[in-house]
Structures are given as C-alpha cells and as structure tokens.
Amino acid sequence: MQSFDLQDVRLTDGPFKNAQDVDMTYILELEPDRLLAPYLIDAGLPVKDERYGNWESIGLDGHIAGHYLSALAMLYASTGNEELKTRLDYMLSELERCQNANDNGYVGGIPEGKVFWERIHTGDIDGSGFGLNNTWVPLYNIHKLFAGLIDAYRFTDSEQAKSIVIKLGDWFVDLIAPLSEAQIQNILKTEHGGINESFADLYMMTNNETYLKTAEKLTHKAFLEPLLNEEDKLTGLHANTQIPKVLGYEKVAELTDDKELAEAVQFFWRDVTQTRSVAFGGNSVAEHFNPVDDFSGMVKSNQGPETCNSYNMVRLSKALFLDHNDVSYLDFYERTLYNHILSSQLPEKGGFVYFTPIRPNHYRVYSQPETSMWCCVGSGLENHTKYSELIYSHNQNDVFVNLFIPSTLNWEEKGISLTQSTKFPYENQSEIILNLKNKQKFIVNIRQPEWAENFEILVNGKVQKMNDKPSTYRSIERKWKSGDKITVRFKTSTHLENLPDGSNWVAFVDGPIVLAAKTSTEDLDGLFADDSRMGHATHGKYIPLDEAYALVGDKDSYLSQAKELENLHYSLDSLELQPFFEVHDARYQMYFQTYSAGEYKEKQAILKQQELDAAALEAKTVDKVSCGEQQPEVGHLYKGEKSYSGYDEDRFWRSTRGYMSYQLSNKNREGQFLDISALDDITLENIDISINEIPAEIISSENKTIRIKLSDNELVNVKMSSTNDKPTPRFYELRILKD
Structure with missing residues (x-):
C-alpha cells in the first residue's frame, strides 16, 4: 500500500478545503x-x-x-x-x-x-x-x-x-x-x-548506514522495554514525549525488518487508541497520560487532550496503515481527523488550539500569529496542509478510496484521474467519476468503514453485489472507461460512547462524528491568546460540574432523548447537539453523566460538595506549581541538578539529590504562606529551603506538608536542596495561599 504524493490530490469545496485555505492565510501572516x-x-x-x-x-x-x-x-x-x-x-x-x-x-x-x-x-x-x-x-x-x-x-x-x-x-x-x-x-x-525518526529518514534519503545506526543508537531503552513486553507503563508519562519516539521505532522496524520492534509499536498504538483516547481521538490531561481506569482528572481539567498528541497519533496511524494494509488504522485516523484535527483551527479567522477540554461548560483558546508560538501552533501549521495525504492510496495497479472528502486525484503514471463529490458527513453518499486516457482494467477499492450501515455501491446506476464486511474494502474490478460513475451510499446511526474507564460519562457520536452542544459564551477569558507563557490555557472561571447537563432515566432512554433536526444537528432538551468541529467561540458540553432517576439527587449532592471544596481552595490560592509536570514547571522557571520526576499515588512528583527551584508569583502580595507538599514523610534536617536566597521561615511541618511564612515580595524564588546527597522526599506541589 502506498500513499499518493500531495501533488496528485487536490481538495475541493468543503470543511477540509476551507481549513486548508484558512491555514494558508495564517502561514502567510508569519x-x-x-x-x-x-x-x-x-x-x-x-x-x-x-x-x-x-x-x-x-x-x-x-x-x-x-x-x-x-x-x-x-x-x-x-x-x-x-x-x-x-x-x-x-x-x-x-x-x-x-x-x-x-x-x-x-x-x-x-x-x-x-x-x-x-x-x-x-x-x-x-x-x-x-x-x-x-x-x-x-x-x-x-x-x-x-x-x-x-x-x-x-x-x-x-x-x-x-x-x-x-x-x-x-x-x-x-x-x-x-x-x-x-x-x-x-x-x-x-x-x-x-x-530517531529523522535519522531513519536520512538513511532513506542517502542509504548511508551510519544514519540508520544512529537512529538505533537513539532508542530510549527504558521506554521501549515495557512495550517489547506488551506492558502498559504509560500512566504519568508526558504523552507527546513518547509518541514521536514510537514513530521512530516504527520506521526503524520497517527498515530493519525487526518484527519484535514492529509488534511493540502496534501494542503502543492499540493501548493509546483503545484505552487512553476519548471520543474525538485525543489523549492525555495536562499533557500527561492519565490512569486508564480513572479519567476524572481529564473531566475536571481545563487542560484536556493536546493537539500535538493527535498530530503524532495520526502520523503513526498512517504509517501503520501503509505498512500493514489494515483499515482499522484508518478508522482511528478518520475519527481523529474529523473531530480533533479539523476542530483545532478556528474556521473563519484562523488560530490553533492547544488543549481541548472535555470538562463540561468549558472552552478552548485560539492562537494568534503575533502572540502565540506554542508547540501546537507548530504542528497546527502542518495539520491543515496535508488533508489530501490519505484520501486515496494505491498498490501497483489499483486505486483505494479511503475517505469521503471532496477532492480530485490525478494518477498521471497510470492515466487515471477521478473526481469525488460528497457532502459527507452531512449527506451519506459520495459520487466518484472517472476520467481515463484509455479504457483499462483495474480495481477500485472502496473502504467500508466500521460505522457505515446498509453500505452499497452502484456503478453507472447499477447496484454491485458484494459481501457486507465493515472495516474492510469493497472491490470493483472491471474495464473502466471515462465517465464511469461510482456511487457510494450508506447510513449512519447515533450511539453513546463511554469514556474508556467505563465511568458514567458518555458522548454522542453519529457515524465517526462526535457531537457537542454550545452552552454559553460567558466569560471566555483569553479566548484569543496573548503572549504570556501560559496563554494557551484558558483563564475563565470553571462552571461547577454539578451544573452540567446530565442524562437522567433508564439506560434505554438516554439515546432517544436526542431528537434529529437536520445537518447532523439534534435537539437535546434545551440544548442543540452538532458536529464538534462546528463548535467554536463558546463554552460547550461533549460528555454527559448518566443517572437513573433514583440515584441522581444523591450523586449530584456529592459532586456539588466536591466542586465547592475545590473552588474554596482555588479561591484562596495565589499561585501553584505541580512538581514533575512539564508545562507548570517551565511556566515557573524550574531549574535543578540531580533531580528526578515520576508519577505515583495518582500524583506527579519531583525529588532531588542536588537542588530544585521554582519561581512563583505572589500577585498583589496577597499570599501569606507557601505550602510545600510531599508524598513522603519529611525530615527537615535533610533539606535546605530558601526563599529569594534567604533561609525559609518554616512555621510547621506536618501531614507531609511544610508551611513557610512569606515576606512582602511579589516574586517568590523557592530553592530546595538535599543536605546529604540523598533523595529528598517526592514533592508534588508548591502552593501560595492567602490564609
């Protein structure tokens, strides 16, 4: 299986062509x-x-x-x-x-x-x-x-x-x-x-064995070893640090015919796509892989799946599809393309999304050319340039139609051109017209996605008899001539999809399209990013989770509560569900909790108290840093020597045998105390702590938390050092509090 060159395929009018045009405008503004x-x-x-x-x-x-x-x-x-x-x-x-x-x-x-x-x-x-x-x-x-x-x-x-x-x-x-x-x-x-992937690419460009050996030398063994044993050790790891490594492993495996390495890559892909990805294809919370059995952190966070992760998972899915000719990789590719990649750019004025929260009644932030230089801007610039890369593929003689996206294909070498006209996902059909230099015999293979029901193909108006096998190709072999028309028709249905942890949060999905509802335009603080270090994250208030819409009643009634309107829009009580890629400039709800009538009040009361407790803590917090998490640490100017981070007891942490330091902000000098919390018991004799290069005034050390009295400074430079070259406790949080 081979992909066509980007030059061979051109997008025509539709959401993807619009996204490409908007991206071009953004690119030319830089x-x-x-x-x-x-x-x-x-x-x-x-x-x-x-x-x-x-x-x-x-x-x-x-x-x-x-x-x-x-x-x-x-x-x-x-x-x-x-x-x-x-x-x-x-x-x-x-x-x-x-x-x-x-x-x-x-x-x-x-x-x-x-x-x-x-x-x-x-x-x-x-x-x-x-x-x-x-x-x-x-x-x-x-x-x-x-x-x-x-x-x-x-x-x-x-x-x-x-x-x-x-x-x-x-x-x-x-x-x-x-x-x-x-x-x-x-x-x-x-x-x-x-x-590692780059050096594999250099080998492919030059046939210089040195580059391939370098790619192999750049294999991170501590990460690869569990994958080779088909062990999931991903929880707590920074997600987009890991996914690019696997892209390199995949390429090296193909170049060296290393079957064990290839199987490790496929294990990683299955693990991430089947147990760690939400309905729209994204994964991670605050950039890190969350526990597979607990997605509550993602539900609560304003830092949901990162676009860079999906950028790389789409690349990995494409590579695996081409290497293994297995359309199951296309099912994930398609789901992520429509629901995460396409939705990650503002379709009118442009701008790229970093985090896509699944927290109900929250929103996303969009980059601007002059202010925003995040990683997801870099991958975002690329995302919308290459939608044509896998609409079609080919082997030596035959054409494969993989996606229903309006476009043209020109396979000049074979004298085969075609035009695909479709309004999918708004209409469940696609029409393909062939334009050939000469009559010729070859096979046109049409992908029948896993979600397509009552799938049928007509050639020049005549229904083709074929076995119904979802998630495979339907093949039509004949002597084709110019003007031959292939019509593909199918149905889709709406279903509910739980979070991978099996909790009671569900999303509405029609075919491959995730549906969501705009809920308000209230307090969209930072909707268009400024140039601050964390400008890619939302700053607006959290709407309490107990105020989110929920589905209440018998399980069989949840789905029937959504009433079809038109163009993939559905009424859901006072809400209107629509394709998530249409939802912009607003707070939204993608996931809904499900309750029986009997349990609703009790569960909501518990949730309300949890939200009140969390809001009370945030209200008296001036600044905080989560130790061991990349963006919070960069944002607080982390420095250190002989320092190590990890994930245990559902928390990220950092320890050091040398020193570790952060800079926090005590805005308006409101903060009175700094609390430093650890997973381990704390022995003060083994730690030196200074604030702005002055020994800290420690008030108490109990319950694995050190409390420090702050002086009247707006910048709080905290340095923690080991006094005996032994690891300090595993610190997980520094928090400045008003009282």
Whole structure:
C-alpha cells in the first residue's frame, strides 16, 4: 500500500478545503525573518528583524521555523501556490548562510547553542529533568529543524534542503560519537521529539548506514522495554514525549525488518487508541497520560487532550496503515481527523488550539500569529496542509478510496484521474467519476468503514453485489472507461460512547462524528491568546460540574432523548447537539453523566460538595506549581541538578539529590504562606529551603506538608536542596495561599 504524493490530490469545496485555505492565510501572516532571527543570532550574524516573543524568546527559540519549513513544503505540494515556494527557498538560503557561518555543519536557534552542544559533546550531561542541562528541550527543538528540512526535500525535491540536513546530521553524529551508551540514555530521558525518526529518514534519503545506526543508537531503552513486553507503563508519562519516539521505532522496524520492534509499536498504538483516547481521538490531561481506569482528572481539567498528541497519533496511524494494509488504522485516523484535527483551527479567522477540554461548560483558546508560538501552533501549521495525504492510496495497479472528502486525484503514471463529490458527513453518499486516457482494467477499492450501515455501491446506476464486511474494502474490478460513475451510499446511526474507564460519562457520536452542544459564551477569558507563557490555557472561571447537563432515566432512554433536526444537528432538551468541529467561540458540553432517576439527587449532592471544596481552595490560592509536570514547571522557571520526576499515588512528583527551584508569583502580595507538599514523610534536617536566597521561615511541618511564612515580595524564588546527597522526599506541589 502506498500513499499518493500531495501533488496528485487536490481538495475541493468543503470543511477540509476551507481549513486548508484558512491555514494558508495564517502561514502567510508569519514573517520568515522573525522566525529566522534565533538562527542568525546563534550564528553571529546580524538579524533582519526581531525574533518573535512567547516561546520563541524564552528558551524554545527557533522551534517554529522547523514546523514552518514543513508547512510551507506540504502546502506548496498540496496547492501549487508559488508564494509558499518562494518563502521556503528564502528560509533555506538563510539557514544555509547560518550553517556556513558556523563552519561545522551545525545550524540551530537554541539559546547559547554553541556552549550547550559543546557541554554535551564533552559528556557534561544532566538529563534529570524534561529539559537537558537546564535548557528547554533542545533535542526536541532541533528535531523540528531536522523534520522541516527533510520535508522540504521530500515534498519539493529541494537539493539545498538535502545538503543542509545531511551536514546537520553529520554534525550530530560527530557530536554524540564520544558518548557512552549510558550517557546517550541519560540524554534520551529528556524530551527529544522524533530525532530517531529523522535519522531513519536520512538513511532513506542517502542509504548511508551510519544514519540508520544512529537512529538505533537513539532508542530510549527504558521506554521501549515495557512495550517489547506488551506492558502498559504509560500512566504519568508526558504523552507527546513518547509518541514521536514510537514513530521512530516504527520506521526503524520497517527498515530493519525487526518484527519484535514492529509488534511493540502496534501494542503502543492499540493501548493509546483503545484505552487512553476519548471520543474525538485525543489523549492525555495536562499533557500527561492519565490512569486508564480513572479519567476524572481529564473531566475536571481545563487542560484536556493536546493537539500535538493527535498530530503524532495520526502520523503513526498512517504509517501503520501503509505498512500493514489494515483499515482499522484508518478508522482511528478518520475519527481523529474529523473531530480533533479539523476542530483545532478556528474556521473563519484562523488560530490553533492547544488543549481541548472535555470538562463540561468549558472552552478552548485560539492562537494568534503575533502572540502565540506554542508547540501546537507548530504542528497546527502542518495539520491543515496535508488533508489530501490519505484520501486515496494505491498498490501497483489499483486505486483505494479511503475517505469521503471532496477532492480530485490525478494518477498521471497510470492515466487515471477521478473526481469525488460528497457532502459527507452531512449527506451519506459520495459520487466518484472517472476520467481515463484509455479504457483499462483495474480495481477500485472502496473502504467500508466500521460505522457505515446498509453500505452499497452502484456503478453507472447499477447496484454491485458484494459481501457486507465493515472495516474492510469493497472491490470493483472491471474495464473502466471515462465517465464511469461510482456511487457510494450508506447510513449512519447515533450511539453513546463511554469514556474508556467505563465511568458514567458518555458522548454522542453519529457515524465517526462526535457531537457537542454550545452552552454559553460567558466569560471566555483569553479566548484569543496573548503572549504570556501560559496563554494557551484558558483563564475563565470553571462552571461547577454539578451544573452540567446530565442524562437522567433508564439506560434505554438516554439515546432517544436526542431528537434529529437536520445537518447532523439534534435537539437535546434545551440544548442543540452538532458536529464538534462546528463548535467554536463558546463554552460547550461533549460528555454527559448518566443517572437513573433514583440515584441522581444523591450523586449530584456529592459532586456539588466536591466542586465547592475545590473552588474554596482555588479561591484562596495565589499561585501553584505541580512538581514533575512539564508545562507548570517551565511556566515557573524550574531549574535543578540531580533531580528526578515520576508519577505515583495518582500524583506527579519531583525529588532531588542536588537542588530544585521554582519561581512563583505572589500577585498583589496577597499570599501569606507557601505550602510545600510531599508524598513522603519529611525530615527537615535533610533539606535546605530558601526563599529569594534567604533561609525559609518554616512555621510547621506536618501531614507531609511544610508551611513557610512569606515576606512582602511579589516574586517568590523557592530553592530546595538535599543536605546529604540523598533523595529528598517526592514533592508534588508548591502552593501560595492567602490564609
């Protein structure tokens, strides 16, 4: 099974074509010279424009440029717009100029990159946090450049991009050559993106065995080992640190015919898609994999599934489908494409979503070109450029129709063109008209999705007799001629889908389309992101969960409460359900609790008290940081040495044999106390704690919590050190309280 080149397929009018057009506008609003500024700075060259702010100025400098290369290349291939190619060529020429100035093959935008990489080269490595040597995910950062350069070559045949990335690859091979396996594994503890995949790609581009060996050397063994044993050890791990590793494993497995590694990849995919993904295809809460038997944290959080996770799970699903010719991978791909990827961009003015909460009556935040430089902006730039990548596929002679998306296909090599016209999901049919240079015999394979009922195919108006086998292909072999018309018709039905933990939260799903209801436009604080560090997360108030809509009655009545209107809209009492990808600029409800009439009041009373307790604590909280969670730690300027994090007892934590520090904000000096909480008993003699470089005034230490009296400062720099080179307790939270 092979995919067609993006150049071979063109989208036509529909939601996906609109998303592609809106993405192009956003891409063209970004200024190449501002994206390139970190690279010029690191190369010692004068900048042509100031660099962007936000994440591009606080440690992840240069990462968006790598995504931008990929987006330009793929969108150019998908549309043929010459302005995109002009920008791509300019970006490449400037990167080559930086590479030449560095004179060793290196090019990058990482702050103080030359000093940083020299420390790594000499074996001075502290991989005890998600970052490396107190630098924000530098390997993740440079992987984006590797991927962007590789995409520029893959989709536009740019020899310049190939030259730059080969020199960069050779530099990296030399960089890690002196390091022992233990040192490399220490590096790989930190978030490193898909750097292993990039070296597998370099091998595919050059047939240079060194690159394949490097890809294998960059295998994070502590993560892979459980997968090889088909053990789920994902809970508590940072989700998008892990998924790109698996993309690399998948490619290496195919290149080396490593069946054990291939099976580990498939185990990971099954585990994430079947036990860790919600109805719209996303996974994780606050960027981390939650327990498979408890999704309550996701239900309560404003930081639901991250778009980057789905970006990479879609990529993994595509790779597995092409390698194994198994349409079950397409079922997940399709579900995630329609419900998460398509919904992650504002369809009118543009802007990308980072977190998609499933918390009832909450909302999402959209990026803006001048203020937002998050990881999900980078992957978002790419997401909407390549919708045509898997609508069709082929083997040596035959065509496979995988998705019902309006588009045209031109298989020039075979003299086969076709046009697919469909209004799916609003209408349950698709029409395909063939345009051939000559009459010829081949097979057209139409995917029958798992959700399609009463599936039938007509050729020139005549129904084709076939076995009904959902989640497979229906094959039509004949001698085709120009003008032949294939009509695909089917039905869909609405069903309720529980959260994977089996709790009483359900979502309405019609066919592959997740439905949700707009509930209000109240207090959408930060709907369009500012340039703050956490601008990608919502700041508006939480509506108590006990005020959410619920389904009450007999189980058999839940589904019947939704009354069909038109265009996939349903009335549900006072709500109107509609496709989630249509829901924007509003609070919404996707998941509903289900109760029998007898248990409703009792369960709601318990939920109400839980919400009151949580609200009371937040009301007296000025600032807090969850130890061991990536974004809260970055947002609070975490630094540390000999420090380690983990997940136990349903909490993230961090411990240190050296030191760990954070900067918290005591806004308006309202906070009177700092509480430091741990999972373990605390012995104060083994810990030094300072506040703004002054020994802390400890009031009490009981119930595994240290309480510290705060002075009159708006910035609270907290440093905790081990006094005996032994691990401190596992600290899970620092919280500034008003009383």
